[in-house]
Amino acid sequence: MNVDFIEALKELEKEKGIALDVLIEAIEAALISAYKKNFGSSQNVRVEINRDTGEIHVYNRRTIVDEVEDPRLEISIEEARKLRPSYEVTDILETEVTPRTFGRIAAQTAKQVVVQRIREAERTIIYDEFINREGDIVTGIVQRHEMKNVFIDLGKTEAVIMPTEQIAREQYNQGDRIKTYIVEVKKTTKGPQILVSRTHPGLLKRLFELEVPEIHDGIVEIKSVAREAGARSKIAVYSKHENVDPVGACVGPKGMRVQAIVNELRGEKIDIVKWSADPVVFVENSLSPAKVLSVHVNLSEKIAKVVVPDYQLSLAIGKEGQNARLAAKLTGWKIDIKSESQAEENNE
Known part of the structure; x- marks a missing residue:
């Protein structure tokens, strides 16, 4: 390793955001394992990379003791003081043991570590980017x-x-x-x-936010969404400005806005209804496109009894109960639908 290698690491620091010290410390740790593996050493060693020149040095570390039990890890105080009189017991004596052939092994090891660290950094960057986009739409x-x-x-x-x-x-x-x-x-x-x-109700909501500027700007608000993905959905909208029609804004000129969403969802039918704080009005709107004659609500149990013209009963209930089911999801109310003649029979 040389100066060019250090310069390459500095470039990586700029491009990938991996600190130079983090890279060098990781390489040093990997080189200790590489040294022990290739040179059969069970010594306690330290590897140092010069931050300026890229030179590598391997040092054998031994603890200074009174009595040596393991000469690979320890050295006597008498031997140590022959090298330097100021040594004391428990000090660490380092001796350079850098092998002549260590350069090639070091270069290969360093390359592996750098590649691994780059991969980890890129994964972290991607994770950080997408963790903040939960609940958002992506195109792929x-x-x-x-x-x-x-x-x-x-x-x-x-x-x-x-x-x-x-x-x-x-x-x-x-x-x-x-x-x-x-x-x-x-x-x-x-x-x-x-x-x-592709089935989450949030997908429908975010598509409307992308297609309808009034929703993006906060003028029109999506109050609730009920969806049976691939078949039919209902969305309740409310306008904060009296002069803005929330349903018209979502439908768009000649139905272009809602049609773009229908196309994206491969033909899923979408009913856009006007939200109301009055549960009678909201339940009536939620059963669109069916016409409603009357709505009677039980506020404590959140049950709405709805009467529709005889010829509108099947439309109000929908195929396999779909329209009524979606209306109940949209409003949060249990909806009991009867035809006009059924209501008269029951004296309702």
């Missing part, structure tokens, strides 16, 4: 499939969509560009593991 390219998991290339690293976070019947073809929601970032021995989702 479908890379491969392994054991039903889908791996997404994010550029610097990759993310994984577990089977439970994949939309049923959605195809993830290699090379497809998709948006996913970061659910969790884990630290593992192989580096950061980024878990992303």
Whole structure:
């Protein structure tokens, strides 16, 4: 090792943010193991790298004692004082034992340590970047499939969509560009593991924040989201400004904003409803597109009894109860839907 090696380490310090002292200390520690392995030594040794010249020196360290039990680790006070009269018992005597052939071994060892440290530093940088992005959207390219998991290339690293976070019947073809929601970032021995989702309600919310400037600016607020990924979703929105229509803002000119989100979610239907602090109004809005005749609420039990025209009953309930189920999720209320004729029969 030489001056050029030290300069190379200093460049790494600038580029990768790994302190020079940290690198050199790691190399010194690795060289101690390399020395003992290659020269069959069980001595207590210290390796020193000169920070200016890059020169390496290996020193045998022995403790000064009255009576020597292990000559590899100890030296008598009499022997030590022949070298320097000022030595005392318990002092450490160092003798240089740098082998002539140690340079090649040292260079190889140093290279391995530096590569490992660079890899660790890069993993830390990636982890620090993505741990702060939990709950955010990332765009990536479908890379491969392994054991039903889908791996997404994010550029610097990759993310994984577990089977439970994949939309049923959605195809993830290699090379497809998709948006996913970061659910969790884990630290593992192989580096950061980024878990992303296509089914999380947060994905829908973040897509609206990206597409609708009024939401990004805080004029329109998303109050709640109910989602059955791949099939249908409902989103309740509220405007802080009387002259801004929250539903219209989310739909966009000629439906362009909501259509962009529908396209990203491969055709998932989205109902945008107006949020209200009045539970009667909110429950009525949540059952859109069905028309509602009346809503009676039990505030203590959070139950809403809804009456709809006979011809609107199937629309209000939805296919396999989907519309009613999503409305209940969106409002947080248990919703009991009856047709007008059913309500009359029950005298409700």
